[in-house]
Amino acid sequence: MASVAMKVTLERIVLFQFTHHHCAQARAMLGWSVDTLARESGASVDAIERFEAGGELLDVTRLALAFRFEAEGLVFFPGFAPGRGMNVRGSTPDPMARSDYGMIE
Numbered sequence: 001m002a003s004v005a006m007k008v009t010l011e012r013i014v015l016f017q018f019t020h021h022h023c024a025q026a027r028a029m030l031g032w033s034v035d036t037l038a039r040e041s042g043a044s045v046d047a048i049e050r051f052e053a054g055g056e057l058l059d060v061t062r063l064a065l066a067f068r069f070e071a072e073g074l075v076f077f078p079g080f081a082p083g084r085g086m087n088v089r090g091s092t093p094d095p096m097a098r099s100d101y102g103m104i105e
Helices: 002-017 020-030 034-041 045-052 059-071
Strands: none
Touching: 002 059, 020 034, 020 045, 020 059, 034 045, 034 059, 045 059
16 A cells, blocks of 8 residues: 555656646757657647646646656756756656556547
């Protein structure tokens, strides 16, 4: 049971820390287009463009985006540009392996 509580806590932290500004900045850092991020995360191009414009997304979609960037070693903190973590990898390196993947926008 503790692992489920930890997973939920980590996901809530990610949702608080990962903003639409981070998404665009992280893509730029990696040299990724919206199409590349869509392919890598499983999210649609429309959802990514809407999010980067300040629109809302389902939590599962935001998590898929954040975790995909974290899999590339990026870390996110409110009020700061994304940074490169030392030996940091996301807790879900493959967003498509999530049990709720079917809900991603």
